[in-house]
Amino acid sequence: MRNIGLRVGVVIALIIIGLYTFYPTIKLYTSKQLPKDEENALLKRAIHLGLDLKGGMHLVLEVDTTNVKGNPSDLRDRAMEIIKNRIDEFGVYEPMIEKQSSSRILVQLPGVDRERALNLIGRIAHLEFKLAADEQRTSTIIKDIDKLFEGKDTMAFKEPFSSYIISVERVDIGIDMRDEDSVKAMTAQAQAQGVIPPDLEFLFGPREIYEGREVKRFYLLKKEAELTGDAIRDAKHLPYQGQELQYTGSWYIQLELKREAARKFASITGKNINKRLAIVLDNIVQSAPYIRERIPQGRAVIQGRFRPEEARDLAIVLRAGALPAPLKVIEERSVGPSLGRDSINMGIRASFVGAVFVILFMLIYYSLSGFVADFALWLNIILLIGILSAFRGTLTMPGIAGIALTIGMAVDANILIFERIREELRIGKTIRTAISQGFSRAWLAIFDSNVTTIISGIVLYIFGTGPIRGFALTLMIGLITNLICAVFVTKAILDYFTLKFEVTKLRI
Amino acid sequence: MIELIKNPNLNFMDWRKYGYIFSGTMIVLAVLLLIIRGPRLGVDFSGGALVWVKFEKPTETSDIRISLGKIGQVQASIQKLSGTNEFVIRSVEKKDPAKFGEEVIEQLMRDFSDNPPDLRAKETVEPKISAELTRDTIYAVLLALLLMGIYVWFRFDFRFGAASVISLFHDILITISALVLTSREFTIPVVGALLTIVGYSINDTIVISDRIRENKKKLRGRPLRELINTSINETFSRTILTGSFVIFTLFCLFFLGGPVIADFAFTLIVGLIFGTYSSTFVVCAIVVEWEEKFPKKKK
Numbered sequence: 001m002r003n004i005g006l007r008v009g010v011v012i013a014l015i016i017i018g019l020y021t022f023y024p025t026i027k028l029y030t031s032k033q034l035p036k037d038e039e040n041a042l043l044k045r046a047i048h049l050g051l052d053l054k055g056g057m058h059l060v061l062e063v064d065t066t067n068v069k070g071n072p073s074d075l076r077d078r079a080m081e082i083i084k085n086r087i088d089e090f091g092v093y094e095p096m097i098e099k100q101s102s103s104r105i106l107v108q109l110p111g112v113d114r115e116r117a118l119n120l121i122g123r124i125a126h127l128e129f130k131l132a133a134d135e136q137r138t139s140t141i142i143k144d145i146d147k148l149f150e151g152k153d154t155m156a157f158k159e160p161f162s163s164y165i166i167s168v169e170r171v172d173i174g175i176d177m178r179d180e181d182s183v184k185a186m187t188a189q190a191q192a193q194g195v196i197p198p199d200l201e202f203l204f205g206p207r208e209i210y211e212g213r214e215v216k217r218f219y220l221l222k223k224e225a226e227l228t229g230d231a232i233r234d235a236k237h238l239p240y241q242g243q244e245l246q247y248t249g250s251w252y253i254q255l256e257l258k259r260e261a262a263r264k265f266a267s268i269t270g271k272n273i274n275k276r277l278a279i280v281l282d283n284i285v286q287s288a289p290y291i292r293e294r295i296p297q298g299r300a301v302i303q304g305r306f307r308p309e310e311a312r313d314l315a316i317v318l319r320a321g322a323l324p325a326p327l328k329v330i331e332e333r334s335v336g337p338s339l340g341r342d343s344i345n346m347g348i349r350a351s352f353v354g355a356v357f358v359i360l361f362m363l364i365y366y367s368l369s370g371f372v373a374d375f376a377l378w379l380n381i382i383l384l385i386g387i388l389s390a391f392r393g394t395l396t397m398p399g400i401a402g403i404a405l406t407i408g409m410a411v412d413a414n415i416l417i418f419e420r421i422r423e424e425l426r427i428g429k430t431i432r433t434a435i436s437q438g439f440s441r442a443w444l445a446i447f448d449s450n451v452t453t454i455i456s457g458i459v460l461y462i463f464g465t466g467p468i469r470g471f472a473l474t475l476m477i478g479l480i481t482n483l484i485c486a487v488f489v490t491k492a493i494l495d496y497f498t499l500k501f502e503v504t505k506l507r508i
Numbered sequence: 509m510i511e512l513i514k515n516p517n518l519n520f521m522d523w524r525k526y527g528y529i530f531s532g533t534m535i536v537l538a539v540l541l542l543i544i545r546g547p548r549l550g551v552d553f554s555g556g557a558l559v560w561v562k563f564e565k566p567t568e569t570s571d572i573r574i575s576l577g578k579i580g581q582v583q584a585s586i587q588k589l590s591g592t593n594e595f596v597i598r599s600v601e602k603k604d605p606a607k608f609g610e611e612v613i614e615q616l617m618r619d620f621s622d623n624p625p626d627l628r629a630k631e632t633v634e635p636k637i638s639a640e641l642t643r644d645t646i647y648a649v650l651l652a653l654l655l656m657g658i659y660v661w662f663r664f665d666f667r668f669g670a671a672s673v674i675s676l677f678h679d680i681l682i683t684i685s686a687l688v689l690t691s692r693e694f695t696i697p698v699v700g701a702l703l704t705i706v707g708y709s710i711n712d713t714i715v716i717s718d719r720i721r722e723n724k725k726k727l728r729g730r731p732l733r734e735l736i737n738t739s740i741n742e743t744f745s746r747t748i749l750t751g752s753f754v755i756f757t758l759f760c761l762f763f764l765g766g767p768v769i770a771d772f773a774f775t776l777i778v779g780l781i782f783g784t785y786s787s788t789f790v791v792c793a794i795v796v797e798w799e800e801k802f803p804k805k806k807k
Contacts, residue, residue, distance in 0.1 A: 328606075329606045329632070330634040330636070331634060333631045334630040336626060336629060338562065342766060346764060350760045350763075350764035353760045354756065357760070364510065397769060400765075401769055409711075412711070412754070441722070448663055451659065455655050455659060459703060460648070462648075463647070463648035464648075464696070465696070467697065468697065468699075
C-alpha cells in the first residue's frame with residue numbers, strides 16, 4: 001500500500017501521455033476539412049498508415065547488369081540516388097527508398113498513381129541526339145536490303161523489305177505495327193551482313209495511330225550520339241503554342257544545355273543545316289526535326305504529343321539524369337486506394353465490435369473490478385496507438401489484428417489476476433491481501449506469456465516485411481503497454497479505492 | 509459474483525489416452541492431406557502474379573476469361589469473390605510476372621472500357637524472390653519454435669521445454685492442414701498468424717506450468733500426475749474464459765474484417781483452439797508420460 005500517491009500519479013501521467021499522443025490521430029481522421037498546414041503538422045504526429053491501408057506501391061528493383069559493365073553495388077547506389085531525386089521532384093509524401101542486398105533497391109510509395117510512378121522509376125531516361133542519314137542514302141540502303149533478300153524468300157521474309165514501308169505524313173517513313181517483327185528481323189540481318197553500314201542503325205519512333213492504323217515511324221540514324229543526357233542543365237515542360245495541328249493541345253519539353261554542351265550543339269547545328277537531328281530517348285525516336293539554322297543558345301525541344309502529366313514526368317526524369325543500368329521489378333505489391341479504405345473501415349468495425357463485447361463481458365462478469373479492467377483496457381489501446389504514432393510506427397491491416405490480439409492478451413492478464421483474487425478470497429483472505437496476493441501470484445505467468453509472445457514478435461519483425469512488420473511492431477508495443485496497463489494501472493486503481501473507501505466487500 | 513466454472517475437478521491426465529488417439533489421428537490426416545492435396549501457395553511463396561480488380565457493373569468470370577484469352581492467358585485462374593463484383597486473377601506461368609500483370613490490366617481496361625475495373629491490388633513476385641521468402645519463412649518459424657523451447661526450458665525445466673516444442677509442431681501442422689482442407693492460400697500474413705499461434709499456444713502452456721511450479725511447493729510429495737491435474741483444474745476457468753474471449757474477437761475479425769484479414773483470422777482461430785487443447789493434452793501429457801517412464805530422482 002506504500003507509495004499509493006505516487007502510483008496514482010503515474011497512472012494520471014500515463015493518461016495524459018496517452019491522450020496527448022493519441023489526439024493528433026483522432027483529430028486528423030475525424031475532421032472533414034483542415035487547413036493544409038495544420039493537416040501537415042498533424043500528419044507528422046498522427047499514426048502512420050501502411051501501404052495496405054492507404055494504398056500505394058511496394059517495389060523491389062534489381063539492377064540488371066547483363067549489358068552494363070561495373071560493380072553491381074556501385075550501379076545500385078547510383079541508380080538509387082537518381083530514383084531518389086526523381087521521386088523527390090515528383091512529390092510523394094514520405095517515400096521510402098532503401099538498399100536491399102547488393103543489387104536491390106526497395107521503394108515504397110504511399111498513395112501514388114501506380115502507372116505514373118512505375119514509369120518514373122523504371123525508365124532509364126537515356127537521352128541522345130543523333131544525326132539522321134539523308135533521304136537519298138536511306139532509300140539506297142532500303143533498296144540494298146531488298147536485294148539482300150531477293151530470291152531467298154523463306155517463310156519469314158516473303159515480301160521485299162520496301163513493301164513494308166509506308167509513308168507517314170509525307171516527311172517520314174514508317175511501318176505497320178503488325179509487321180514490326182518481320183521488319184526488325186530483316187534489319188537485324190541486314191546490319192549483320194553489312195548492308196546497313198556499321199556506323200548507322202534503324203531506330204523506331206513511339207507507337208501512334210496514323211490513318212486508322214497503328215504505326216511506328218522509323219529512321220536511319222548515325223549510331224554515335226552527338227550529345228547525351230549528361231549535357232542537360234535543365235528540362236521544363238510547356239504547353240505547345242505553335243500552329244501545327246498534330247501538336248495542338250499537347251505539351252513539349254524544353255531542354256537547356258550546359259555551357260560546354262551548348263557550344264558543341266551550336267557547332268553541330270551549324271555544320272548540319274537542312275539535315276535532321278533525332279532526339280532519342282531510351283532508344284525510341286521522340287522527334288527528328290530538320291535543322292534550319294545554327295542554334296547558339298543551347299536550347300532544344302522534345303516535341304511529342306505529350307499529355308501534361310506525361311510531359312511533367314519526363315522533364316523530372318531528364319533533370320534527374322539517366323539510370324546507369326536498367327532496373328527490373330522483381331517484386332511489386334500494390335494496393336489501390338479503394339481497397340485500403342475498405343480495409344480500414346472493416347478492420348476498425350471488426351475491432352470495435354470485438355472490443356465492445358469484451359468490455360461488456362468484463363463488466364458483467366467481474367462487475368466493478370471489471371470496470372476498472374475496462375478502463376485499463378481503453379488506456380492500453382490509447383497508449384498503444386499513441387506510442388506507435390510517437391515513434392513513427394506504421395499501422396497496417398495485420399497491425400489492426402495485432403491490436404485486437406493485444407486486447408485479447410490484456411483481458412487474459414486481467415482474467416488471470418481476477419480469478420486468482422477470487423481464489424484468495426474464497427480461502428478467507430482479507431480484501432487487501434487477496435488483491436496483493438492475486439496480483440503477485442498471477443504476475444509471473446503474465447510476464448512469461450508476454451515475453452514469449454514478444455519473442456515471436458521479434459522474430460516476425462526481423463524476418464517479415466511491410467504489413468507483417470507492422471503487425472509485429474503493434475504486438476510488441478501492445479504487450480509492453482499490457483504489462484503496464486493490465487497489471488500496474490489496474491492494481492493502482494484497485495488499491496487506491498480499497499484504501500480510500502474502506503471497502504468491505506470487493507465486487508469482483 | 510458470476511462464475512461459469514466452479515472448482516472443476518476433472519481428471520484430465522486420465523483422459524490423455526483419448527488425447528493421443530485424437531492428436532494421432534489429426535496428425536495422420538494432416539500429413540495425408542498435405543501429401544495428397546498439398547498446400548495452395550500464394551504468390552508470395554510460389555512466385556507469379558496476382559491482379560485483383562473490382563467492376564462497377566455485374567461481370568461474369570467467363571467475360572474475363574474471353575478477354576484474357578485474347579492475350580493468350582486462357583489458363584490464368586480467375587476467382588470471383590463471392591457476393592461481390594471483384595475478381596482475383598492469378599498467373600499460371602511463374603515466369604515474368606510483372607509482364608503478366610501489366611498485360612492483364614491493360615487488356616481488361618481495353619475490353620471493359622464501358623465498365624472500367626478498379627485495380628484493388630496487384631502483386632507480382634519473381635520466382636527467385638519467392639524462393640528466398642520461402643526459405644526465410646521456414647527459418648523464421650523454426651527459430652521461433654526453438655526460442656520458445658529454450659525460454660520454457662530456462663523458466664521451467666527441460667522436459668516442459670521439449671514438450672512445448674513438440675506441441676507447437678502439432679499445432680502448426682494441424683493448422684496448416686486446416687488451411688489446405690479449406691483451400692485457403694498460404695500467404696505471408698498467414699505465416700504471421702502461425703507465428704502468433706506459436707506465441708499464444710506457449711502462453712497457455714506457461715499459465716499451466718506456472719501453476720505446476722507453484723503447486724510443487726504446496727503439494728510436496730504428491731505424484732507429478734496429480735500435481736499437473738490439480739494445476740490444470742485450477743487454471744481451467746481462466747483457460748476457458750480467455751480462450752472464448754480471444755476466439756470471439758477473432759470471429760469478429762473473420763466475419764467483419766473483410767477478405768484481407770479473413771484468412772489471417774481463420775488461421776488464428778484454428779491455431780488457438782488446438783493450441784489451448786495441446787497445452788493440456790500434448791504438453792502435460794508428454795511430461796506425465798516422461799515422468800512415468802523415467803522418473804526424476806527425488807531430491
